Amino acid sequence: xxxxxxxxxxxxxxxxxxxxxxxxxxxxxxxxxxxxxxxxxxxxxxxxxxxxxxxxxxxxxxxxxxxxxxxxxxxxxxxxxxxxxxxxxxxxxxxxxxxxxxxxxxxxxxxxxxxxxxxxxxxxxxxxxxxxxxxxxxxx
Amino acid sequence: xxxxxxxxxxxxxxxxxxxxxxxxxxxxxxxxxxxxxxxxxxxxxxxxxxxxxxxxxxxxxxxxxxxxxxxxxxxxxxxxxxxx
Numbered sequence: 001x002x003x004x005x006x007x008x009x010x011x012x013x014x015x016x017x018x019x020x021x022x023x024x025x026x027x028x029x030x031x032x033x034x035x036x037x038x039x040x041x042x043x044x045x046x047x048x049x050x051x052x053x054x055x056x057x058x059x060x061x062x063x064x065x066x067x068x069x070x071x072x073x074x075x076x077x078x079x080x081x082x083x084x085x086x087x088x089x090x091x092x093x094x095x096x097x098x099x100x101x102x103x104x105x106x107x108x109x110x111x112x113x114x115x116x117x118x119x120x121x122x123x124x125x126x127x128x129x130x131x132x133x134x135x136x137x138x139x140x
Numbered sequence: 141x142x143x144x145x146x147x148x149x150x151x152x153x154x155x156x157x158x159x160x161x162x163x164x165x166x167x168x169x170x171x172x173x174x175x176x177x178x179x180x181x182x183x184x185x186x187x188x189x190x191x192x193x194x195x196x197x198x199x200x201x202x203x204x205x206x207x208x209x210x211x212x213x214x215x216x217x218x219x220x221x222x223x224x
Contacts, residue, residue, distance in 0.1 A: 001211070002210065002211060003210075003211040003212070003213050004207050004210050004211065004212050004213070005212075005213045005215065006193075006202070006204070006207075006212060006213070006214050006215070007215045007216075007217065008191070008214065008215065008216045008217075009216065009217050009218065009219050009220060010219065011219055011220045013147070013192050013193060013194040013199050014147070014194075015220050016193075016194035016220060017194050018220075019220035019221055020194065023221065031196045031197065032195075032196075033196075034195070035142065035193040035194075035195045035200065035202050036193055036194045036195065037191045037192070037193045037202060038191055038192050038193065038194070039191055043189070044189045044191060044216075045216055046177045047180075047187040047189060048179075048180050048186075048187065048214075048216070049177055049178050049179035049180055050179075050216050051177055053177065055218075057218040057219055058216040058217065058218060059216065059218065060215075060216065060217055060218065060224075061214075061215075061216040062213065062214070062215050062216070063180070063186065063212075063213070063214040063215075064211070064212075064213060065186045065204075065207075065211070065212040065213075065214060066211060067208065067209045067210055067211060068185075068208070069185050069186050069188075069204075069205070069208055070183060070184065070185055070186065071180055071181070071182050071183070071184060071185070071186045072182060072183075073182055074180070074182065079218040079222065079224065080224060081224065082224040083215075088213065092211060092213070095211075096211070
């Protein structure tokens with residue numbers, strides 16, 4: 001997919017190393033394959049609006065940034081609920097498709113690779129119902 | 141690209157290169173708080189930053205701007221060892 005992952009928390013790089021060495025590497029049988037950034041004063045989290053002043057940590061904010069440095073999407077969750085990696089991958093695939101089409105194609109609700117895209121234009125106005133069905137918004 | 145640094149007792153300084161957006165007063169979900177911590181907007185440029193990182197046995201300094209030309213997934217989380 002050609003996506004660089006950067007993770008960020010308020011922990012020091014030394015704690016990142018310990019977490020990698022003593023827990024995460026045991027889950028995947030190798031080192032974490034991406035940069036684990038340290039944001040000890042929360043300044044990066046504040047820039048992105050996901051730093052929680054009350055608890056002094058960063059919430060589960062996830063940002064998709066395109067090759068021009070533009071934020072295409074984000075999701076923010078409170079600490080106890082983990083993310084859905086498949087949904088993140090699906091969104092990146094959709095943004096990559098749209099970008100690759102030069103903006104001529106759009107991905108309707110529930111789109112995933114292999115499913116039909118839409119080509120917005122004058123002819124499609126009021127005619128989506130002819131080319132796209134609601135059941136396509138859901139997984140089979 | 142990210143450069144390795146030798147870890148010592150002193151933390152590398154955190155560089156904040158991105159301009160903090162001026163207060164617009166508009167539809168902030170968390171009003172007040174000195175205009176900081178406002179949510180970024182989709183379709184807008186991601187604020188740049190430089191920070192120390194751990195990567196496969198090395199300590200690196202990394203800037204978001206070094207990733208121009210690539211798709212980036214930027215993931216924040218509450219802390220190491222926080223279970224989820």
